Amino acid sequence: MTAPLPRDPDALRARTKLAKKWAYLLSSRTFVPMSTAELEHRLAGLVDRLCAGVAVESLAQHAGRDVGEALVALNCTTPEGLQISIEVVSKGLLGMSSLAPDDRLRNRVVDVVAALSASFVERVRQATMEQQEHLGRSLYKAMREAQVELRLSRARVELLETHSSTGIATVEPDGVLVRANEALARILDRSPDELTGMSLFDLAHPDERAGLRADVAGLAGGAARDGARTVTQPCRLLRADGEPAWVMLTLSPLHRVEAPPQVVVLAEDATDVNLLQGQLNHQALHDVLTRLPNRQYFTSRLEQALRTADPRTGVTVFHLDLDGFSRFTGGLGREVGDHVLKVVAGKLEAVVAGENAMVARFGHDEFAILVENSPGTPDVVTTVRRINEVLSAPFTSHGHRVAVSATIGVVHRPPRGSSPLDLLDSADLALRRAKGGGPRQWELADPEQDDLDRRAFSLAATMAGAWEEDELLVRYRPVVRLADGSVESAEALLLWDHPGLDELPHEQCVALAEDTGLAVPLGSWVLRDACGQAVAWRERLGRDLPVRWALSPSQAADPDLVGVVRGALRDTGLAPSSLRLGVTGRSLFSGRGEVADNLEVLAEGGVGLELEGSTGAPEDLLRVVDGPPVRAVRLGQAPAAGPGTAAARALAGVLGVVRDAGIGLTAAGVTTPEQARWWREVGADTASGPLFAPAGPPDDITR
């Protein structure tokens, strides 16, 4: 509903002038969110609307209301804005005489302005209510978000308090507990309900009370306002039974709005090292390099598996040792070695990927696999084959193509309730037996064989202690002349007077000593004892009675052997010619010149060397003929076993050659008169063995 407005220049100018004046006054008194030019443009439209209302009576109400609403929409909502608008608009419209006849103009303007005022007030009222409504909603929204956050925080705190192993309490400045958790109750051996209402100071050891009071007062009082100060110290609390409970106590102020501050008490059980253990557990149970479980972890898993495994299928343990692993670290460097171990770890895990299994690294190049068998688990032979197939696939490590193999000891389906340690021992023993057969071998644990092996290993392990306990003895066995049975010399033997076992014979003692690295020190000890005895016998008999000691391979290889022998001779005063040292063909003829050189030096010094040719290998015997300076060859009983055989006859021929070269011949282990006769026939001068006399204390030799 529009009405034609006067188009004459004066009327146009009057309307523009009104809009400009209105815009100027409004924008300089009240905030209108637009530029003055924009406001002028808007207000010009409103002026036109007002003029139409004055010109056409039926439009008056409508025009006034529209303009009132528009003003509020322009954010012109203040009383000042209304006052300016009514003044400017009324005066302006009353001056536009062309809009209506004089007698009507005044009333029409009043009608329009009245409608404008009414709608302005109505709109302002509505806008105010809407905005207050918005504010209320915003307040509610902000409050609700804060409440949700608060509830979440509270739930978090409660969860922490409930499940923490740290004792947590909130106390008033006077020390009264308003809240305490289960952990604190546990530390103090009371119930949480019982704790609430008690005083922290009464719960503390009498000696601690004064200090605690001062701390709580300081935190709850003035000091609290200076910032979040916290006190941590060891402290003794009292349990229900009066016993002290050591805790690490942390006190912190809890600031509150419109309420006195409280103090939060944290009490960590100082005797409870569970937390620390938890952190250490992983490190303690895993190998750092391969990240595989270690022996400890494996053992505990095995222990569990032995109890819980399905008895119809049981478990299988594979104990692996990489063959010749030292050649990786020694030959290609530690980096390659480490890398190979990691790759092996991955490969072994792949082999048992489909099984309920654990792969562990036990030591340097030792691994173990535990398989909890199911009906579908491959048999042991298949698994062993797959392990070595997978390991033997070459791969590149730091530029080297490498492949590995493993020797494996297997324990298959041990009885339920077996001890995991015994089981691991069995696997280890089986592994050692397998190693005896060379690389890439495997062995199933055999309970009977285990017993023997286990005894030997435990003996070796306790040998050093036995030496200290004087359980190791040097015994002497006479070596007699076959011609007349007189004592020509004595051989020193090592015996172990084991408190729990039969006396261990020389051969076993020497083998054990060799296994444990005791051969060199034990050998030196025997040597010295033997030299001392030989001197004693000479004094008693008035003639030389040489003594003989068989060097073990490691003692023969000892670079210090010459020094040890010379020292023993010097300290005891024994003539070198009264000492005879037995050496194996392997020591004497080995490529390592140093060993042979040492022996040669001793021989040149007068010490008698005797070749231990127990097997009577002809090549050794022949090498002796134009080889190192050996005074005699000592042979065991194998050749004498069949006196009439071709082998015996051949040996007799060889021994003839030896004898012709001026080298003596002596027999060991002679048990029968037939053997003694045979030896005499092939040219042996002397012999020892049960037929003549057993080994005994030194005095037996001269009796």
Add this chain to the structure above:
Amino acid sequence: MSDLDWVPEGIDTSVPSIARTYDYLLGGAHNLAVDRAMAEKVVAALPGTRDLVRLNRAFLRRAVSHLVESGVRQFLDVGSGIPTVGNVHEVAQALDPRCRVVYVDKDPVAVAHGELLLAGDPNSTAVQADLRDPEDLLGRPEITRMLDFDEPVALLLLLVVHFLTPGDEPGALLARYRDRMAPGSCLVVSHATADGRPGTMRRAADQVRESRSRDNLVYRTHEEVTALFDGYELVEPGVVGCALWRPAGAGDVANRAEDNTQVWVGVGRKPLDGG
């Protein structure tokens, strides 16, 4: 944990809020009696207060228009207060609808109101954060989603820096924002001053303090306000009285001459050569 009647800071309706007080001084009704009481006390001490607030709002409109015209399309309005009429997004998006605007205030009510108001606008959002913690503020996902700091951003700080105490080190604080913004980014500041009328302005500040407002006015001199633009090149006419920054009509100027220079304003641009 027994404080069940605890009211978070900014929602406590017994304490006046700067954001709601501005709203009242601009003619809005998003305010409470406690806010109106503080406003009237300040007006009594400083009769031109309404004009100062109005001129500041007019300056904001002119500055934003200028920035859009010179190519800036991203706006970070910190201390935005309650968004009522004539807001940044309205001004900017009227010129280019692609303009993105983030309103930041520490007042949870102002932010809640902003969220309600901007619910349907994909290019604008409101975030509750504190000007004094730039790393937290600039790292907010709501902000990094909306604004690309590899492109120029206009940081708008209107009538908010004068609530920073000397202990807040406003210069160092603004430098941390500057260092995070791309070359071509802009800083807009308006800041109340006591220059010219120290007594009157002190009485106005006293009224704010006595009303138990959490924020209190710290007036700064022309020199101090100019120093806030360290690292920026000031756009003409530099740091001037609010009404004197490129006025375009009667609404941009107050009748009382002193009201025209009671707030220092300026617009700076971070040079493209990174200097």
